[in-house]
Every structure is written in C-alpha cells, then in structure tokens.
Amino acid sequence: MRIAGLIAYAIIAFLVLPASPAAAHPMSTTAILLDTGPDRVTGVVELPIDRLEVALDEPLTATTVLQPAKLEDLRRYVLAHTSAGSWAVALTGGRVRKVDSVDHLVFDLTLTPPNGRTSNFPLTYDAILHTIVSHQVFVAARSGGQGDYTTIGILDWREHTVAVPVAAAAASTGTGFVAALRLGVRHISEGSDHLLFLIMLLLPAPLLARRRRWVPGGDLRRQSVRVLHVVSAFAVGHSITLALAALGYLAVPARPVEAAIALSVLVSAVHAIRPLVPGGEAWIAAGFGLMHGFAFAALISDLGLTHGSLVTNLLGFNLGIELTQLIVVALVMPSLLILARTRAYPWIRLGSAGTGLVLAAAWFAERTTLISTNPLNGVADQLVEHPFVLAALLAGAAGTASAVPRVRAGRTAGAVGRLVLPRLRQGR
Amino acid sequence: MGSVQTFTAVDLNTGGDSPGGANTAAVVTAAQAFLATLDDTLKAKINLAFTDNQSRQTWSNFPASTVARKGVALKDLSEAQRAAALAMMKVALSPEGYQQVLNIQKADDYLNSLGGDGADGFGNLVDYYVAVYGTPSATAPFMLQFGGHHLARNLTYNGTKVSETPQFVGSEPTSFTSGGQTVAPVKDESTALFALFASLSAGDKAAAKLSSGTYDDLMMGPAHDDGVFPASEGLTVTAAQKTLVLAAIKPYVDDLADDAAAKLLAKYESELGSTKIAWANNTGPEDESSYLRIDGPSVWIEFINTRSRSTPNIHYHSVYRDKTNDYGSTKPS
Incomplete structure (x- = not known):
C-alpha cells in the first residue's frame, strides 16, 4: 500500500508539477531557477551540499541536511542571504536532488511583490558566495511555468545582485x-x-x-x-x-x-x-x-x-x-x-x-x-x-x-x- | 537552462599595451596555409569576424560538451587540415607552449580511457576547437583561438604587437602516463609557483595570506572579460623574492614564440616592485584547494588545486591575464 501511495505521489508529481528543472550545470555551483507569474515569482534554489560544507565549515551529507533541525538551520541561513528589494521572500520545503550526479539541497522559493503585481525586480543572493569568493550562482528564469529556462546572469565575487525581468503577461500560471x-x-x-x-x-x-x-x-x-x-x-x-x-x-x-x-x-x-x-x-x-x-x-x-x-x-x-x-x-x-x-x-x-x-x-x-x-x-x-x-x-x-x-x-x-x-x- | 556560462560581449579594441616583438609574418603564412586547406563550409565556421567579440571571448575550463566552443572541432577536420591547424599553433607558440598544447590534449585522452562520468566528452580530437578571427595580416589585427577542456590559447596579433591572454591551462590529473612516458602538462608553471610560496618566511607568508574568504576556483576565469579585477591584496614582492616571482611568471609568458615572450617578461620584471603575491587555503602542490596568485600592474596569474568527479586527486587550473592587453585590447571601460 505504501507502494501505491508512492505511485500516486509520483504520478501526481509527474502530472501536476512543472517538468523537473534538473538541468545540467557544472558541479559545485548554485542554481536559482525562477518561474515568473503575474502576482508572484516562484522557483527553486539548488545548493551543492559539498560547497555548503565548505561555506559553513561543518560536515554535511545528503542525509544530515534533511534532519529537521539541521534543515531548519540551513533554510534560515539561505533565507538570510536572499532578498528581493521590497518583495517578501519565503523559503520552504527542503529536499536533496542530484544535479549532474552531485547532491544538491533544494529549497522552494516564493517572492511576492508588496502590491500583488509582479514587475522587474532585483534579486540579491550570497549564500555560500559570502564565504567562497570564487563560487558562482546561476540565475535563470522562465514565464508561464514551462519551457526552457533562460540564463539571466551569474552572481559571483563581483556582483551579488541581478535584475530579474518579469514578462508583462504570464498567462498560464493563473491567478x-x-x-x-x-x-x-x-x-x-x-x-x-x-x-x-x-x-x-x-x-x-x-x-x-x-x-x-x-x-x-x-x-x-x-x-x-x-x-x-x-x-x-x-x-x-x-x-x-x-x-x-x-x-x-x-x-x-x-x-x-x-x-x-x-x-x-x-x-x-x-x-x-x-x-x-x-x-x-x-x-x-x-x-x-x-x-x-x-x-x-x-x-x-x-x-x-x-x-x-x-x-x-x-x-x-x-x-x-x-x-x-x-x-x-x-x-x-x-x-x-x-x-x-x-x-x-x-x-x-x-x-x-x-x-x-x-x-x-x-x-x-x-x-x-x-x-x-x-x-x-x-x-x-x-x-x-x-x-x-x-x-x-x-x-x-x-x-x-x-x-x-x-x-x-x-x-x-x-x-x-x-x-x-x-x-x-x-x-x- | 541553455549554457552553463554566458558570454556577454564586452567592447574590445586594438589598443592593448604590448611590448611587441611578434613573429607575425610567420604566423600569417601558417594561418593562411591552414585556411587554404578548408572548403567554404568549414571556412565559414572557422574564419570568423575579428569584430565578433562574443565569440572571441568564448573559452572555458569546462569540456566542450558542457560549454560549446566556437570554430570547428579537430575531429571534424581531415588529417591534412588538422596538421595545418597544429602547424599554425606550432609557429605561433614556443616549443614549450606547443608541447603543452599536445600534453593537455593527451590528458583528455587519458580521462577518456578512465571511462565513467561524462568521459565520452573528452578526447584530444573531440574536445579541441580551432578558430581564426579576421584575415591574417602583418598589418591588420587578427586572432587565433585554440582550446578545449583545460586549455585556452587566445593569440591576438596587431602588426608586431601580440597578446597571448586570456590564457587558461589545466591538467587533470596533474601527472599521468601516456605511451610509457610520464606527462605533466602544467609542471613548469606549478613547480615554479609552489617553489615561490614554499620559499616565503613565516612573516611573509602571513602577510601574503588572503583575508577576503576561501576559494574553490579561479576568480578571473572564463566570462570575466570586462576588465574588472579583484582589489589588490597580499604581499608586495620584496627584492629578495624577485627572482622566484619572475621564475614563476616565465613559464606562462614563455608559451609565446621567443622574441615577443622575452620582451613581455622584461616588462613584467620592470613592474615587480608594485606586484603582489597572495595565497589562500593551502600552498602545497597536492594540498586541498591551494590557491596562489600573482597580481601586478599588468600581469595576473591565478592557480588553484581543484577537484572533479573524474579522478580521485586534486588537479590544476590556472589562468593568466594581462590587465592592459587581454585580447590585444586596453581595459574596457
């Protein structure tokens, strides 16, 4: 029955969720993949666990990062290093996903504009980057919740902020x-x-x-x-x-x-x-x-x-x-x-x-x-x-x-x- | 996601500060000979516009399977065309510089022989690309681009002026056996750099340590072409250290054919008094994440012990730039 439950879960995930954004990026970089909608921007933050270890100077594995207390610590850490101008930032979830065979900790990101209508906004992010000077954070976005992500920019030692363009009409994300x-x-x-x-x-x-x-x-x-x-x-x-x-x-x-x-x-x-x-x-x-x-x-x-x-x-x-x-x-x-x-x-x-x-x-x-x-x-x-x-x-x-x-x-x-x-x- | 590296074109010009001495006439002859072996289809892919800045800046330390290169892969050339391409590089480079190209290519054959994770993308023919920008000429600017995984040769000529930067060399593994012989493609560079940092007194070593954070890769790697360099940090080279610093710069500069390399090295030597050396993490050749830097008014050299999933030990990445002459251009504003 547990199997049936998992089947159901996986089928639902497959049918309802957007296609898995586990797109290739080189090992040991962070990726922020954004879905821009009319009233909010959602997305995921994928952090390589081996770089988190170095940045936080503590041993971490794909298993230990998911311990509830540790996961909450890490969520707060990433949240403290993420901002989007005057927008509200929420970070939820927390799971491990292999990207190019490397374990990444993945959080769900929700960015909500104060007036309820999205427009171009600055994304500032320096988790890992504030310690590992040579770390790179790829930021990509798409609208409508499907199709390929377009690279918006790379955050590195020079720049911790990138301007995210939000398409005027993102029809299919809905109200x-x-x-x-x-x-x-x-x-x-x-x-x-x-x-x-x-x-x-x-x-x-x-x-x-x-x-x-x-x-x-x-x-x-x-x-x-x-x-x-x-x-x-x-x-x-x-x-x-x-x-x-x-x-x-x-x-x-x-x-x-x-x-x-x-x-x-x-x-x-x-x-x-x-x-x-x-x-x-x-x-x-x-x-x-x-x-x-x-x-x-x-x-x-x-x-x-x-x-x-x-x-x-x-x-x-x-x-x-x-x-x-x-x-x-x-x-x-x-x-x-x-x-x-x-x-x-x-x-x-x-x-x-x-x-x-x-x-x-x-x-x-x-x-x-x-x-x-x-x-x-x-x-x-x-x-x-x-x-x-x-x-x-x-x-x-x-x-x-x-x-x-x-x-x-x-x-x-x-x-x-x-x-x-x-x-x-x-x-x- | 499209590509893992985005190459945003910066405005390059031809005003770079080169001390000259280039063997431009010989390079032009060899480049013309190479282009003459190509049919129109290949030529259209290989001989690109000198004004195509974005393509000129497209190089990487990732394999071509991860970051697509410009020009054409060696595997897509006939034997005669490939021989002409390599002959062109042999004329432009010193014997050491040319041997380093061949050795770095061998490293990809070695990686391929290991199999496993993504090894299909490696190989001396699969992963190395050649392009020529502009019409080779003794008086007008043109550029040769040759590279792949762990190698980027960007040679820009403008009359007798020449630029060999940005230059990337790397070696995974740091040393391996090929055809019964030990090959260590970055041995000259790594040996001299590690010797320099090993020679520092405890006090000098403390003064040279970077305080801004930790490093797991180069700061001025690919796609960092807008002329912005990190704030100068570290230990200003003392009179006693000058010989070892110069010895560490020499293997990078000496990849270029002789006369131009000698003139360029003399320029860097004259600037040693305001050149800094710096390190982070560790300073040993086999240590985890050893990060070494030479930062002068013109010269910029970074070296790091890095890791990949293909081999068990650390391997080398190194970039050499010239702050006043990358791509033969002055610092972009």
Missing part, C-alpha cells in the same frame, strides 16, 4: 486562487506521510471488523460509502485546523506536529492490521486530520500571503489538497477493491500495513530525535523514481489475483477453497 490550488496539490503530493496516513486508512475499507479481526465483507456500495467517510473525515479534520491556524487563531510548534503526524501513520497502520475501534478509521481520520491541518497551515504561512488574499488562497490550497486525495483514492481503490475479493488480500494488507508501520516508526523516531538519521528515507526516494512500473505492478497484482482460480475467492468462483467458505459466511 492567486489557481496558484494556491497548485500549491496545495504540490505540498500534499510531496508529503508522503500525509498520503501514507490516508492509504493506511483506506486499506481496511473493503473489510468488516468482527471480533477484533478484519474479515471480508460488504458490497461495493457499502465499501464506497466507507471510503467516502474516511476521505471526508480527514478533509473535515485538517480543514478545521488549517483554517484556524492560517487565520492566526491557533499556533502550534512544528516539531510536536511532525511527530504527531508520524504517530498518526503508526496508529492507522496498526488499525489496518487489527481494528482498534469498529468503524474507527473515520474517527482516526478526523482526529489526526486535525494534526495534519497544522502542518498544512505551516506551509501556507511560509508563503508570506497578505491577509486580503489569504481566504482565497486558503480555499484554493485546501481544494488542491482535496483534489490530490481524490486522485490517490481513484488510483488506489479499484485495485484494492479487486484484491479484497481474493485470498491474497490478507497478505497484501498485512504486508503493506507492516511496511507502513516500519516507515512510520522510523519517522516518529527521527522526529522525536530518538535517531539522528532515518535510513529509510532513501528507500522512498528510490520507489518514487519508478511510478509507472509500480502502478503497473499493483494493477497487475489485482488482475492476476482475480484471474487465478486458486487465489480468487469470489462468490462466482468455481473452486472456492473450503477454508474460505466459512469466512465468507462469517463476513455476511
């Missing part, structure tokens, strides 16, 4: 609402913990809880209603806290929220193995949804939105999250419903839930600083590299399992195993 919607899609699709939580809850949706065990049962209509309950409960839960926190009525520190989210995945994985509460997945979805809402709010507050556009953006952002959830459901549930009618499903459910359990436990340990590095982060990255292969595997498993009589356990099967019949009866 603030659409941009916020895209952002919502993007942030949930990049947050594998949010998706894993949802998928763990969907795992037992085709089943019934009987005497603290999961048993097959329910027709398609009842199963669909249960899926709907889970998705709606999660949406209600996270919408409440997202709205309250984004509008400034509630404030919760990031670290406990991150740990609580890892815990939510842990609980939902346990629930997928053995029902904790009958019909509990909707309650788990709603309750922990509140925690996930705080995490989404932290993202939206990092965007530096003005209060006037906040409500619009909040709606767009939340809609993006809901849309992504629905895409995940659409990608995952058909295969699950087919598999649930086979004898293979208990093994698939237990295997997936077990995997989710291990991942969640590792996240929890990392976020409560019980462990300093999470050895499983790389595993997820590897799986994301091959989304369509994994999607095909899942669909193939569903197809094969339902086509092979020995595995199939449906009512119409000619060779229903003797062991299965009592269970089916029990299930109704």
Whole structure:
C-alpha cells in the first residue's frame, strides 16, 4: 500500500508539477531557477551540499541536511542571504536532488511583490558566495511555468545582485486562487506521510471488523460509502485546523506536529492490521486530520500571503489538497477493491500495513530525535523514481489475483477453497 | 537552462599595451596555409569576424560538451587540415607552449580511457576547437583561438604587437602516463609557483595570506572579460623574492614564440616592485584547494588545486591575464 501511495505521489508529481528543472550545470555551483507569474515569482534554489560544507565549515551529507533541525538551520541561513528589494521572500520545503550526479539541497522559493503585481525586480543572493569568493550562482528564469529556462546572469565575487525581468503577461500560471490550488496539490503530493496516513486508512475499507479481526465483507456500495467517510473525515479534520491556524487563531510548534503526524501513520497502520475501534478509521481520520491541518497551515504561512488574499488562497490550497486525495483514492481503490475479493488480500494488507508501520516508526523516531538519521528515507526516494512500473505492478497484482482460480475467492468462483467458505459466511 | 556560462560581449579594441616583438609574418603564412586547406563550409565556421567579440571571448575550463566552443572541432577536420591547424599553433607558440598544447590534449585522452562520468566528452580530437578571427595580416589585427577542456590559447596579433591572454591551462590529473612516458602538462608553471610560496618566511607568508574568504576556483576565469579585477591584496614582492616571482611568471609568458615572450617578461620584471603575491587555503602542490596568485600592474596569474568527479586527486587550473592587453585590447571601460 505504501507502494501505491508512492505511485500516486509520483504520478501526481509527474502530472501536476512543472517538468523537473534538473538541468545540467557544472558541479559545485548554485542554481536559482525562477518561474515568473503575474502576482508572484516562484522557483527553486539548488545548493551543492559539498560547497555548503565548505561555506559553513561543518560536515554535511545528503542525509544530515534533511534532519529537521539541521534543515531548519540551513533554510534560515539561505533565507538570510536572499532578498528581493521590497518583495517578501519565503523559503520552504527542503529536499536533496542530484544535479549532474552531485547532491544538491533544494529549497522552494516564493517572492511576492508588496502590491500583488509582479514587475522587474532585483534579486540579491550570497549564500555560500559570502564565504567562497570564487563560487558562482546561476540565475535563470522562465514565464508561464514551462519551457526552457533562460540564463539571466551569474552572481559571483563581483556582483551579488541581478535584475530579474518579469514578462508583462504570464498567462498560464493563473491567478492567486489557481496558484494556491497548485500549491496545495504540490505540498500534499510531496508529503508522503500525509498520503501514507490516508492509504493506511483506506486499506481496511473493503473489510468488516468482527471480533477484533478484519474479515471480508460488504458490497461495493457499502465499501464506497466507507471510503467516502474516511476521505471526508480527514478533509473535515485538517480543514478545521488549517483554517484556524492560517487565520492566526491557533499556533502550534512544528516539531510536536511532525511527530504527531508520524504517530498518526503508526496508529492507522496498526488499525489496518487489527481494528482498534469498529468503524474507527473515520474517527482516526478526523482526529489526526486535525494534526495534519497544522502542518498544512505551516506551509501556507511560509508563503508570506497578505491577509486580503489569504481566504482565497486558503480555499484554493485546501481544494488542491482535496483534489490530490481524490486522485490517490481513484488510483488506489479499484485495485484494492479487486484484491479484497481474493485470498491474497490478507497478505497484501498485512504486508503493506507492516511496511507502513516500519516507515512510520522510523519517522516518529527521527522526529522525536530518538535517531539522528532515518535510513529509510532513501528507500522512498528510490520507489518514487519508478511510478509507472509500480502502478503497473499493483494493477497487475489485482488482475492476476482475480484471474487465478486458486487465489480468487469470489462468490462466482468455481473452486472456492473450503477454508474460505466459512469466512465468507462469517463476513455476511 | 541553455549554457552553463554566458558570454556577454564586452567592447574590445586594438589598443592593448604590448611590448611587441611578434613573429607575425610567420604566423600569417601558417594561418593562411591552414585556411587554404578548408572548403567554404568549414571556412565559414572557422574564419570568423575579428569584430565578433562574443565569440572571441568564448573559452572555458569546462569540456566542450558542457560549454560549446566556437570554430570547428579537430575531429571534424581531415588529417591534412588538422596538421595545418597544429602547424599554425606550432609557429605561433614556443616549443614549450606547443608541447603543452599536445600534453593537455593527451590528458583528455587519458580521462577518456578512465571511462565513467561524462568521459565520452573528452578526447584530444573531440574536445579541441580551432578558430581564426579576421584575415591574417602583418598589418591588420587578427586572432587565433585554440582550446578545449583545460586549455585556452587566445593569440591576438596587431602588426608586431601580440597578446597571448586570456590564457587558461589545466591538467587533470596533474601527472599521468601516456605511451610509457610520464606527462605533466602544467609542471613548469606549478613547480615554479609552489617553489615561490614554499620559499616565503613565516612573516611573509602571513602577510601574503588572503583575508577576503576561501576559494574553490579561479576568480578571473572564463566570462570575466570586462576588465574588472579583484582589489589588490597580499604581499608586495620584496627584492629578495624577485627572482622566484619572475621564475614563476616565465613559464606562462614563455608559451609565446621567443622574441615577443622575452620582451613581455622584461616588462613584467620592470613592474615587480608594485606586484603582489597572495595565497589562500593551502600552498602545497597536492594540498586541498591551494590557491596562489600573482597580481601586478599588468600581469595576473591565478592557480588553484581543484577537484572533479573524474579522478580521485586534486588537479590544476590556472589562468593568466594581462590587465592592459587581454585580447590585444586596453581595459574596457
């Protein structure tokens, strides 16, 4: 199931996000790639980790830079070395990407003009450069969110500021609402913990809880209603806290929220193995949804939105999250419903839930600083590299399992195993 | 992204401050002989306008697969055309300068033989390009451009005046075996420079240390042609150090055919009293990021121990510029 989640994540990332800007640039240089839009400029900053090490005079690796505390330090460092005249600067995210086989730390950059309309602006940047005099920072931009980037300039020891031209009309990036919607899609699709939580809850949706065990049962209509309950409960839960926190009525520190989210995945994985509460997945979805809402709010507050556009953006952002959830459901549930009618499903459910359990436990340990590095982060990255292969595997498993009589356990099967019949009866 | 280096043309002129002594007539003959071997298609690509400043400034320490060069790659020339191109360079350069061209090319064959990351882009024919700007003439300005990964020869002639800068030499690895022989393409330059800094007393060494930050590459590498140099820093050359400083400058200047090189070296010698030497990071030939600099009223030499993914050890990058005569031009305003 974790695999299905990653497939969903990767497919969404592939469909919705702009093409990966991992364009070639020589090793050991920084790249700033900008997408200019009508009301803001977004982009990425790619910093070579080996140069960050030298500039900050401390050992850093692709793993250590992603430790939450270290990542926050680095984010603040880069933010302190970035400005854009009177524009608001926000730096979010933080991931490692190989550019020309060299590990780069990548942050998302959002530059917002004070009057809400973009025009040419000065970008000043000297992270790494302030220490390594010979470092170079390539600045490139494009408008409309697609096509090739055009090099605007190179920042080096002579010049730490470059004038960024902003095209008068950048049609396809859309208005603030659409941009916020895209952002919502993007942030949930990049947050594998949010998706894993949802998928763990969907795992037992085709089943019934009987005497603290999961048993097959329910027709398609009842199963669909249960899926709907889970998705709606999660949406209600996270919408409440997202709205309250984004509008400034509630404030919760990031670290406990991150740990609580890892815990939510842990609980939902346990629930997928053995029902904790009958019909509990909707309650788990709603309750922990509140925690996930705080995490989404932290993202939206990092965007530096003005209060006037906040409500619009909040709606767009939340809609993006809901849309992504629905895409995940659409990608995952058909295969699950087919598999649930086979004898293979208990093994698939237990295997997936077990995997989710291990991942969640590792996240929890990392976020409560019980462990300093999470050895499983790389595993997820590897799986994301091959989304369509994994999607095909899942669909193939569903197809094969339902086509092979020995595995199939449906009512119409000619060779229903003797062991299965009592269970089916029990299930109704 | 388009290219990794953007070459913004600066206004070059022909007023550069050269002490003269160029073997221009011999170079013109050799250049004409080379151009005569070309058909119209090749000639259109190789013989470019002398006023094409942006192309003249297009050189790099990156392989041609990363930063596209002007002119035509040696692999796209016939054997006869290639021989004529090399003969042209042999006339323009001193025996040491020409041998250095061949040795740096061999380093790319060596890198290619190692295989791995991007090695396909390396090779003595694949990665080296030749171009001629303007019509070779004993009286009107023209320029020869020859280079590739770790080499940039930009030779601008204007009557008896000549410029051999900007000049880039590098060697990865610093030393290797080719055809049973040890080849160290930048050995003369590196040996003399490291000897100079090794000779400094503790006090002089402290005074020569750069305080403005750390370095992982050259400051005045490719695309730094607008005449702006870093503020002068370091230790002013003392009388006792003059011999070693001059010995460190000589291998760079001496790449040019003899008479012009001797005149130019004499000019730099006369300026030693207001020339500074400086270093950062380390000063040993195999140390991490050793960065060495000679900074005079005219001469500018930078040397650094750098790294790549292709070989395990440090390798050398070095640029030589003349603040009053790069591309045969005075300092652009």
